[in-house]
Amino acid sequence: MPEPSPDLEAIRRHFATDRFAATNGVEIAELAPGRARTVLQVERRHLNSIGIVQGGAVFTLADLAFALACNSRGRVAVAVNTNLSFLKPTPAGTLYAEATEISRSRRISSCTVRVTNDSDELVALFQGTAYIKTEPFPPRTEAE
Numbered sequence: 015m016p017e018p019s020p021d022l023e024a025i026r027r028h029f030a031t032d033r034f035a036a037t038n039g040v041e042i043a044e045l046a047p048g049r050a051r052t053v054l055q056v057e058r059r060h061l062n063s064i065g066i067v068q069g070g071a072v073f074t075l076a077d078l079a080f081a082l083a084c085n086s087r088g089r090v091a092v093a094v095n096t097n098l099s100f101l102k103p104t105p106a107g108t109l110y111a112e113a114t115e116i117s118r119s120r121r122i123s124s125c126t127v128r129v130t131n132d133s134d135e136l137v138a139l140f141q142g143t144a145y146i147k148t149e150p151f152p153p154r155t156e157a158e
Contacts, residue, residue: 020088028152035078048115050082066103076127076140079113084123084144091144107132
């Protein structure tokens with residue numbers, strides 16, 4: 015089954031309603047087929063007990079970029095495996111997650127997400143694999 019032409023604006027609107035990411039301050043900065051960029055302005059609420067960004071905040075930032083990238087081609091893709099390596103602690107500033115789909119077959123999408131800080135230093139590296147379903151993305155609503 016050929017991939018549908020993606021409606022990137024509809025995909026962006028769909029992910030903008032992700033309550034968990036939005037509640038935690040993650041924003042969508044860019045979206046293109048197989049690519050996405052998300053941003054998190056670090057606030058006090060993102061810091062752990064030793065004053066650096068909590069791992070879950072970094073994961074949420076990277077995970078949204080991953081979800082955007084692997085769903086950006088117009089088919090539902092769901093994570094089956096992820097891995098996150100923390101490389102540099104971050105106490106303040108802005109974090110950026112740049113997801114790139116590095117491989118895609120009929121059923122599998124593999125993405126690498128680089129999380130960087132304001133100085134473009136690598137803060138974390140995320141690797142994700144998603145299973146590609148046959149359903150179109152974004153999902154159709156009953157009103158459509």
